Amino acid sequence: MIATAIEPPALHYEVKREHSMPHDMRKALCEFSQQYPAFNALSVIVDSLRQKDYNRLDASQTVYLDYTGSSLYGTSQISLHTALLTNTVYGNPHSDNPASALSSHAVEEARKDVLKYFNADPEEYAVIFTPNATGALRLVGESYPFVRESTLLLTFDCHNSVNGIREFARSKGSNIRYIPIKRSNLRLDVMVVSGYLDKMSAGVPNLFAYPAESNFSGVQHPLEFIAQAQQKGWDVLLDAAAFVPANKLDLSLWHPDFVTISFYKMFGYPTGVGCLIAKHSALSKLKRPWFAGGTVDAVSVNGDGYYYHEDCSAFEDGTLNFLSIAAVPIGLQHIRRVGITAIHDRVAMLTDWLLKKLSSLRHSNGVPVLRLYGPSNVRMRGGIVSMNFQDPDGIVIDPGIVEHEAAEAHISIRAGCFCNPGSIETINNLSVKDLYQFFHHTEPMSFEDYVAFFPGKTMGAVRVSLGIASNFADVYAFVRFAETFIDRYMQELERSCHNMKSTCRSSC
């Protein structure tokens, strides 16, 4: 947080127009290739895709580093979907007319393909289409049969769409517990998790929800927690939204009760479609709070009753986004073409290089330029790097300024708390007492009030995230930005101070 009232400096970046690779970058690429000899072989498909399917990135000189916000679609996905829509007469499903049957068929094919992609046995799992991961999480939250003795167990680094499930648990008087993450590396302590898993009442429904990958730190929590929790009697919800875009989730190896996903985070297009992959046995425990068109076999007005469909459509409210769902197999095929292992390994190498470079940046007085959050290497860590810039006195620079200045340099990064308040509270070591006091005001409070309540703390960070089309030039551009940003920032700050002093003197 900037401790002065001085206007943030306006920095000026020269956008590189030449297409040839600058000398410094060529040298860095050479070192990178020596450090990561496997990278080039893995990149054959991505390099050609980058020219064909992601040409818009280089054509617009955009450095895209917000894959956890949304992945990018390949233009071939759009062409294939357009061709499908152009040549097929899709109607509203739920009927036997030919146009309706084509849509129903497309939806069922997409369901099968999602199961196949995740290696999920159709005898064990069902796919329920939702508008996004949040829709899938809500579906579980609102239908989970919480009772007073139940426990909802979450981790501190859950996304708000998982945190929100606690309000359904609270309405039933259930216990709500959070497992803390370690401040040093934002990981969970395995022994602590085990202790929390022991704290529950047997014989009632208990739900443990955690992210396979934190969208704040990139930490990948052990999938072994799934079986460990289930053996103790928990149902397990794995929020896989940030994990699956660059990692293989094999549901023949891991057997969570519920998995939540947004497809645009995996392959960029379509937006507006996600899914809940759920065990049939887990679905049968859910009690929906209402019924809607599409979910019921029979309803009576006079008889005041209804019967749900027996299959997963009992969980799909109203008309599905059937045109977009038809694009899901195209997206899955796009990932298969590149190979999820290749995506994972490339992202890991680029992230490793990025972490090493960023952690080595120092001010002339030896103070690190960046506070990097999370583990220092890529072991069980995805392609997400969250950080804050700090000046030579260790004062954190407003992440919003960094995001703005990166935008000037055509770099798309994200600033904020990324809907992950528990991670922000952990890095800032905020006291429970203070947080409780702030969040129990009777009148509504704004984010500005929140920031003002914790002076000297930064309630956000800057996030860089990598994905399917990331290449060396992208991470190099961010490292160059980081190297030069702080110097320019300090120079501009000094200039602003100087101008302010002379204005003050002349007006006095």
Ligand SMILES: Cc1ncc(COP(=O)(O)O)c(C=O)c1O
């Ligand atoms: C880990 C995680 N879970 C859930 C969500 C919610 O996804 P959506 O906004 O697509 O519903 C996000 C979104 O960023 C996420 O990163």
